[in-house]
Amino acid sequence: MLERLSQCDMTVGALAEPLEMSLAAASKHIGVLEEAGLIRRQKRGRERVCSLDPRGLEAVRDWAERYVGFWNERLDALDRALKELDDE
Amino acid sequence: MLERLSQCDMTVGALAEPLEMSLAAASKHIGVLEEAGLIRRQKRGRERVCSLDPRGLEAVRDWAERYVGFWNERLDALDRALKELDDE
DNA sequence: GGAATAGTCAACCAATTGATTGACTATTTA
DNA sequence: TAAATAGTCAATCAATTGGTTGACTATTCC
Numbered sequence: 187m188l189e190r191l192s193q194c195d196m197t198v199g200a201l202a203e204p205l206e207m208s209l210a211a212a213s214k215h216i217g218v219l220e221e222a223g224l225i226r227r228q229k230r231g232r233e234r235v236c237s238l239d240p241r242g243l244e245a246v247r248d249w250a251e252r253y254v255g256f257w258n259e260r261l262d263a264l265d266r267a268l269k270e271l272d273d274e
Numbered sequence: 275m276l277e278r279l280s281q282c283d284m285t286v287g288a289l290a291e292p293l294e295m296s297l298a299a300a301s302k303h304i305g306v307l308e309e310a311g312l313i314r315r316q317k318r319g320r321e322r323v324c325s326l327d328p329r330g331l332e333a334v335r336d337w338a339e340r341y342v343g344f345w346n347e348r349l350d351a352l353d354r355a356l357k358e359l360d361d362e
Numbered sequence: 363g364g365a366a367t368a369g370t371c372a373a374c375c376a377a378t379t380g381a382t383t384g385a386c387t388a389t390t391t392a
Numbered sequence: 393t394a395a396a397t398a399g400t401c402a403a404t405c406a407a408t409t410g411g412t413t414g415a416c417t418a419t420t421c422c
Contacts, residue, residue: 188341192340192341192344192345193344197368197369198368198369198370199367199368199369202369207410207411207412208411208412208413209368209369209370210369210370210371210411210412210413211410211411211412213369213370213371214370214409214410214411215410217370229369229418231368231418231419231420232367232368232369232417232418232419232420233367233368233369233419234368234369234370238341238344238345240341240342240345243338243341243342243345244338244342246334246338247335247338247339247342250331250332250334250335250338251335252280253276253280253326253328253331254328254331254332254335256280256281256326257280257326257328257331285398285399286398286399286400287397287398287399290399295380295381295382296381296382296383297398297399297400298381298382298383298399298400298401299380299381299382301399301400301401302379302380302381302400303380305400317388317399319388319389319390319398320387320388320389320390320397320398320399321389321397321398321399322398322399322400
């Protein structure tokens with residue numbers, strides 16, 4: 187769903203269409219994504235249009251980036267420690 | 275668990291210690307993280323030492339980054355379209 | 363203005379998850 | 393060498409999740 191929403195916004199029905207589940211089930215899933223802050227739903231007449239919420243995905247990326255950053259820091263620290271051993 | 279492992283590697287028991295659950299439950303959770311590619315477990319004697327697997331977290335970051343990137347691309351496209359309107 | 367469409371909600375049930383406990387294996391310590 | 397420690401696994405049960413169905417509301421179309 188997220189991948190398809192990255193191409194363009196779409197209604198709940200359009201999002202549900204390729205999925206082998208009922209509209210109600212798809213609606214439920216969309217509700218979970220909305221609750222997680224990954225998408226937004228906007229009412230337009232009888233249609234609800236869904237769109238990605240970049241803030242939610244930025245939060246995920248930033249969260250993961252912190253760990254990648256930590257790892258690199260630890261590798262750097264190891265590198266420095268090894269250099270110090272070499273200088274002795 | 276991931277946050278604490280970003281500080282230093284630790285055994286299953288040490289990871290489990292601050293959690294209000296049985297050792298078996300914590301072991302289960304660690305198994306899930308391992309299966310997800312986020313951590314690795316290495317046997318050292320009777321101890322299993324856990325460490326972050328940067329590749330797993332890089333994959334998560336990259337996945338989220340793609341969506342942030344898509345979003346920015348769409349904003350850029352909108353920007354260009356609006357400029358074209360202004361030039362008319 | 364009624365039929366059709368879009369979507370949600372509650373009730374229900376099956377499947378999965380989350381946690382515990384006891385039993386077990388492997389390793390370390392006294 | 394036996395006790396202690398570290399950790400896993402299977403069985404069990406409660407809680408949660410995932411999906412369907414029918415009923416409903418809101419909006420659009422004929």
